[in-house]
Amino acid sequence: MDRAHAMGRTGAIVAMAVTVLAVASAAIEVMRAELPGFSHLLFDSLAVLIGLCAVLGIIYTCTASALVGRFFAREVATPRDFPAITIAKPLHGDEWHLEEHLASFFEQDYPGQVQYLFGVHDARDESLNAIERLRVRYPDAHITVVADSRLYGPNRKIGNLVNMLEKAEHDVLCFADSDVLVDENYLRQVVGALQQPGVGLVTAVYRGLCAPGFWPRVASALTNYHFLPGVVTGLAIGRARPCFGQSIAMTREMLERIGGLAQFAHHLAEDHAIGEAVRRAGAVVSIPPILVRHACVENTFAQLFTHELRWSRTVRAADRSGHLGAVLMHPFALAMLAVALSGGAAPAWILAAVALCVRAWLIWRTDRATGDKFSGLLCLPLWEMVQFAIYVASFCSSGVVWRGTRFRVDRNGMLSPVHET
Structure with missing residues (x-):
């Protein structure tokens, strides 16, 4: 029916x-x-x-x-060894299937040590309920939670990551959004790519993972059949220089070399800016032939249009x-x-x-x-x-709307809040 x-x-x-x-x-x-x-x-x-x-x-x-x-169809690089990794995930609210998405990072076929680092701006954030359930499901996992309200600019995600990294224990850092789902070989594939000569950062293309409903299916289709082929084509002709915030891996040494994350707290497309900083440092941004899944949850046309419009203006700014x-x-x-x-x-x-x-x-x-x-x-x-x-x-x-706040984006992709009168 x-x-x-x-x-x-x-x-x-x-x-x-x-x-x-x-x-x-x-x-x-x-x-x-x-x-x-x-x-x-x-x-x-x-x-x-x-x-x-x-x-x-x-x-x-x-x-x-x-x-x-x-x-x-390309081959994915095999790791030479399995260094310890800190997976840093900024959280905000009780998202659709949050626990399932986070759990996919716990179920990795990876023999190295992994620290799971979660960050919120508010200690009462509802997302922390999912973290407590994960502690029960994975009692041997090394989980660290950071609740810190400090901001360094209008980009709250960057503020969250900067606060979290004070507690990062390992030298390989993996930043992944909370609404991302990965398969069990994700860490192996990322580490294998990161260990290739000249590589300073590894990112990944993504497909839509749609919540129930018609408009999430539309959002997923826009991701799968416009964004994904566009990126692949741009890479093939040497026109695209992407870096996707859904999945970024780099070493602590590279992060320090580009000057840390706080400098990107005024950027709308902070992921693109991070990738450009790595390239300016003389390193390669690697995009191996792997996929992650990004949740599409916009259940009305207005939500879909607003979200996709922000993404499109992000691309335009970059x-x-x-x-x-x-x-x-x-x-x-x-x-x-x-x-x-x-x-x-x-x-x-x-x-x-x-x-x-x-x-x-x-x-x-x-x-x-x-x-x-x-x-x-x-x-x-x-x-x-x-x-x-x-x-x-x-x-x-x-202008863009991001988590309920309206911002203006200048020609350099920098954010400034729009104060309503």
């Missing part, structure tokens, strides 16, 4: 999206009829230009489909030219714009159909490369239009 209800709701949403597109196309057709001849030429010229962009987007999508398989070029990641939406501007011309509709097919091919290739089973292909047009709307909105303002 629940599945039937979900399928019915999915069909209704897809139908709504198609209706909106049809209404928009009809509105533009009315405008074309009412405007003078030169305006028709303008609309047709724009349709051709946007159609060319859609063609380039189709080429990009085919390229990404090939590259994503190649990326995950790499403005790359973010502008990312328009080619939206061939279906571009083709539908061409359909609307051309008054429903047949070539534009054909272009939209081709774009949708190659996007479906990319989804299949991505899932095959990562070993995941896909469902919900009927929602693909909706996913594409939602992602494009978020992308366009990312250019409209420099």
